[in-house]
Amino acid sequence: MKQNxxxxxxxxxxxxxxQQLSRxxxxxxxxxxxxxxxxxxxxxxxxDVCEKxxxxxxxxxxxxxxxxxxxxxxxxxxxxxxxxxxVLQDNQSFEHEFKIITASGEIRWxxxxxxxxxxxxxxxxxxxxxxxxxxxxxxxxxxLAVSENKFRTLFKEMSELVLFCSYEKDGEGNIAxxxxxxxxxxxxxxFRVINYEEAIGRAPLEVMRVDRIPQCxxxxxxxxxxxxxxxxxxxxxxEKKLKVTLVLLQGGVFAIIATxxxxxxxxxxxxxxKNKELENYVYVTSHDLRxxxxxxxxxxxxxxxxxxxxxxxxxxxxxxxxxxxxxxEIINRKIPHTLDYIFNSVxxxxxxxxxxLQISRTGRVVMxxxxxNMHVLISKVIHTVEYQLQEIGAIVEVExxxxxxxxxxxxxxLFSNIVTNAIKxxxxxxxxxxxxxxxxxxxxxxxxxxxxxxxxxxxxxEKIWYVxxxxxxxxxxxxxxxxxxxxxxxxxxxxxxWVESTERYGTTFFIELPADSFTEN
Amino acid sequence: xxxxxxxxxxxxxxxxxxxxxxxxxxxxTGLKNKIIRFDNGQDIWDYLVEAxxxxxxxxxxxxxxxxxxxxxxxxxxxxxxxxxNQKCMKNIPVIMLTTTDDPREIEKCYQFGxxxxxxxxxxxxxxxxxxxxxxxxxxxxKV
Numbered sequence: 001m002k003q004n005x006x007x008x009x010x011x012x013x014x015x016x017x018x019q020q021l022s023r024x025x026x027x028x029x030x031x032x033x034x035x036x037x038x039x040x041x042x043x044x045x046x047x048d049v050c051e052k053x054x055x056x057x058x059x060x061x062x063x064x065x066x067x068x069x070x071x072x073x074x075x076x077x078x079x080x081x082x083x084x085x086x087v088l089q090d091n092q093s094f095e096h097e098f099k100i101i102t103a104s105g106e107i108r109w110x111x112x113x114x115x116x117x118x119x120x121x122x123x124x125x126x127x128x129x130x131x132x133x134x135x136x137x138x139x140x141x142x143x144l145a146v147s148e149n150k151f152r153t154l155f156k157e158m159s160e161l162v163l164f165c166s167y168e169k170d171g172e173g174n175i176a177x178x179x180x181x182x183x184x185x186x187x188x189x190x191f192r193v194i195n196y197e198e199a200i201g202r203a204p205l206e207v208m209r210v211d212r213i214p215q216c217x218x219x220x221x222x223x224x225x226x227x228x229x230x231x232x233x234x235x236x237x238x239e240k241k242l243k244v245t246l247v248l249l250q251g252g253v254f255a256i257i258a259t260x261x262x263x264x265x266x267x268x269x270x271x272x273x274k275n276k277e278l279e280n281y282v283y284v285t286s287h288d289l290r291x292x293x294x295x296x297x298x299x300x301x302x303x304x305x306x307x308x309x310x311x312x313x314x315x316x317x318x319x320x321x322x323x324x325x326x327x328x329e330i331i332n333r334k335i336p337h338t339l340d341y342i343f344n345s346v347x348x349x350x351x352x353x354x355x356x357l358q359i360s361r362t363g364r365v366v367m368x369x370x371x372x373n374m375h376v377l378i379s380k381v382i383h384t385v386e387y388q389l390q391e392i393g394a395i396v397e398v399e400x401x402x403x404x405x406x407x408x409x410x411x412x413x414l415f416s417n418i419v420t421n422a423i424k425x426x427x428x429x430x431x432x433x434x435x436x437x438x439x440x441x442x443x444x445x446x447x448x449x450x451x452x453x454x455x456x457x458x459x460x461x462e463k464i465w466y467v468x469x470x471x472x473x474x475x476x477x478x479x480x481x482x483x484x485x486x487x488x489x490x491x492x493x494x495x496x497x498w499v500e501s502t503e504r505y506g507t508t509f510f511i512e513l514p515a516d517s518f519t520e521n
Numbered sequence: 522x523x524x525x526x527x528x529x530x531x532x533x534x535x536x537x538x539x540x541x542x543x544x545x546x547x548x549x550t551g552l553k554n555k556i557i558r559f560d561n562g563q564d565i566w567d568y569l570v571e572a573x574x575x576x577x578x579x580x581x582x583x584x585x586x587x588x589x590x591x592x593x594x595x596x597x598x599x600x601x602x603x604x605x606n607q608k609c610m611k612n613i614p615v616i617m618l619t620t621t622d623d624p625r626e627i628e629k630c631y632q633f634g635x636x637x638x639x640x641x642x643x644x645x646x647x648x649x650x651x652x653x654x655x656x657x658x659x660x661x662x663k664v
Contacts, residue, residue: 288591290620294641295538302545361623 025049030110030132033068037084037116037127040067044126053110053133055103073099073107088116088124097134109138161187161242161258165204167223168252175223180207181253190240190260210237215244222246223254232261241265272521279363286356293353297346300339307335352468355481359467362488367407367520374401374447377408378436381415388423394432401438404445404513406493411513414489415449417482418509422451427504444495445515450508456501464499494518527583530556533565533600534589534618539641543587543618546652562588562595566603573609590619590626598629605634616655 025032031050036042043061051057060066069077076098087094094114099107114129155162164181179201183193191208193199199207213219214233222229223246230245242258249255311331319327378398382389389396404411419434426432430452438447456464460471465487468480490497493513501507530547534540540558547556559565565586577583586604588597597617604610616637617630627638637658639651 287621291536291539291591294620295536295542298542299538302542357623 028130028132030130032128032130033114034117034126034128035068037088037124039081040069041127043068050131053102053108053131054100055106071100071102073101084114084116084127091116091118094127094129097138108133108135110134155184158184159186159260161190161256161260163187163204163256163258164249164253165256166253169224173224175220178204180204183207186260187258190242191238210235219246223248233258275363279360282356283360283364286353286360290350290353293346293350296342300342300346303335304339307331356467359481359485359488362410362485363492365410367410367492369405369407369517369520371517372404372406372408372411374403374438374445377412378415381412381419384416385419385423389432392423392426392432394423394426394434397433397435399435399437401436401447402440402445402515404515405517406513410489410492414486414511417486418449418511421482422449422453422507425451425453425507427452427454427506440515441512443515444512447511447513448508449511450506452506455503455505455507456499457503461499461501492520494521528554528585529583530554530585530587531559531565531568532556532587533559533562533592533597534587535560535592536589539589543652547655550653550655550657560592562592562597562600564594566595566600569604569607569610569613573607584613585616586613587616587618590617590621590630598626598633601630601635602633 025047026049028047028049031047031053032045033043033047033050034045036044042064046058046061048058050061054071056066056071061068072080080096080098083096084094086092092115094116095112097109097111100110101107110131111134112129112131114127117125117128119125161184163183165178166181167178168176170176180199180203182200183196187193188196191210193207205213214235215231218229218231226248228245228247230243233242233244234240235242239262240260241262243261244256244258247255247257314327314331375398378401382396382398388394422434423432433452435450436447438445440446456471463469464471464483467484469484470480487497490511490513495514496510496512498510499507500510530552532540532543534543537560540560544556544558557568559568565588569584569586572584586600588600590597597619601615601617604613604615611634614636615634616639617635618639618641619626620641622640630638637655639655
């Protein structure tokens with residue numbers, strides 16, 4: 001009897017031949033089955049949609065060409081047997097997710113819901129259920145889990161401090177309540193938060209345990225206006241300096257992202273101090289070296305006068321001819337020759353010392369920062385060399401000069417030096433042409449001064465900024481400090497300067513200066 | 522001896538060479554006044570304080586002071602500041618004679634009340650000319 005029943009469990013034989021039912025089954029987003037509760041889940045019925053999901057036709061299962069067990073990945077089989085056992089005992093419905101392998105070898109996730117069907121005596125007749133493909137949902141879930149895990153790891157391990165807070169606005173738009181939602185390990189380390197769970201939901205000030213939050217007003221203002229902001233915050237009580245960015249998120253949440261720049265600021269300070277020390281060193285040495293130079297020059301001059309006196313005194317004396325000739329040689333040639341060298345060297349040395357003094361003074365001088373009308377400034381620069389420019393038949397083109405901020409007299413010196421260089425290092429074979437232009441670039445102005453001069457050989461390009469460095473010692477007059485002075489002025493303006501040059505074609509200087517007012521370092 | 526010769530020139534200069542060159546440069550112009558040289562700021566200050574105590578009416582230009590800036594113990598600008606703040610000395614003409622042409626240093630000296638500021642040029646001829654002018658200037662100064 002029981003055997004008979006098991007053989008006749010197809011839907012047809014049960015008289016459920018209603019066309020509506022088969023249409024319904026055909027349109028389900030999955031397939032229905034009726035099978036034996038055996039190790040193979042031998043199929044009595046399986047709807048055609050199974051082909052879409054498994055790649056096997058319904059007949060393949062019904063004719064036992066393949067069993068349902070075969071397409072279930074081995075690691076799920078035991079769980080499924082056990083699962084069925086439990087639900088059949090309690091007469092419950094069965095629900096599971098597992099992986100199958102399709103006819104083409106593809107792995108798919110399916111979701112199954114089924115029940116045991118019993119006769120009136122409580123004997124199990126068969127299993128019945130529905131299976132649908134959930135691969136896409138599973139993949140999305142997995143991708144989400146991977147991404148969440150990635151984010152969590154990043155959040156936990158990153159060196160930047162991150163704090164998430166919720167905030168509420170009262171009726172007048174004021175920030176009423178700020179609560180900590182989450183923070184990472186870097187945040188815990190800097191603010192010495194021991195108990196994460198206890199911190200959640202509290203006010204930031206309580207969690208951070210500092211006497212005050214720097215720039216708190218600025219944060220509140222930003223929240224009110226609904227904009228992001230960033231600033232450097234000095235937490236004096238814990239001796240930390242942080243570079244903070246406030247980012248507004250959706251749903252009344254904001255994130256504080258902060259970089260610990262305590263060490264960076266410390267080294268920056270050390271560097272500034274060292275630089276000052278170095279500048280002072282240059283100043284003192286170049287100054288003190290002038291003192292002995294005054295003596296060398298002064299006493300050499302005296303020596304010259306004494307020699308003249310000897311010449312006068314011996315002029316009328318009668319003496320041995322050999323001695324007389326030697327004396328004349330010494331007085332008229334040897335001593336003046338020696339003194340010439342001394343005077344020349346003293347002159348050179350004084351020039352160098354003056355240059356060093358000038359450089360160190362540029363570094364030490366306090367700037368008068370104001371808006372500089374660049375058209376006016378360049379006109380002045382050109383005006384001072386106008387005579388020279390006319391004499392050599394040079395053309396100067398000036399266009400598009402946005403204004404910038406800086407010390408006018410320093411900037412005058414900067415551009416004068418570059419224009420003078422263009423004149424000095426012009427190519428005699430063609431008329432000199434200098435083009436000066438500028439463009440605005442985010443908070444900076446970039447000026448370009450281009451000439452068609454002799455250019456700078458590649459190997460010298462890096463060194464032109466060095467004090468006393470001259471590309472060619474003999475060709476052109478100069479003290480060798482023009483460009484180091486230029487670089488210094490640019491650096492004092494927190495700007496940048498660089499050069500592009502092609503030998504025999506010309507040189508272009510690029511100078512970046514602040515477009516907004518700034519404070520001296 | 523004319524009146525002018527009664528004026529004593531006090532020179533504070535720590536560099537022996539400079540001192541000698543200055544004195545000689547002044548003498549070359551025909552200046553015959555008594556010249557006293559000190560090699561630091563403290564000594565010239567002590568000398569002036571003593572002179573004040575002895576009641577030498579220093580305000581009536583019995584002295585002309587020439588000061589170098591960089592000197593041991595008390596530097597030239599400090600001596601200048603003290604002189605110009607001392608009732609009995611403040612009318613003494615003070616000439617700053619130094620190697621620096623740093624505008625801020627010069628500005629400071631004028632603020633403190635120096636009468637003349639001269640940069641010692643390395644170029645000796647220029648230096649000699651300066652000293653010569655100074656010598657003539659000193660000879661012209663009368664009470």
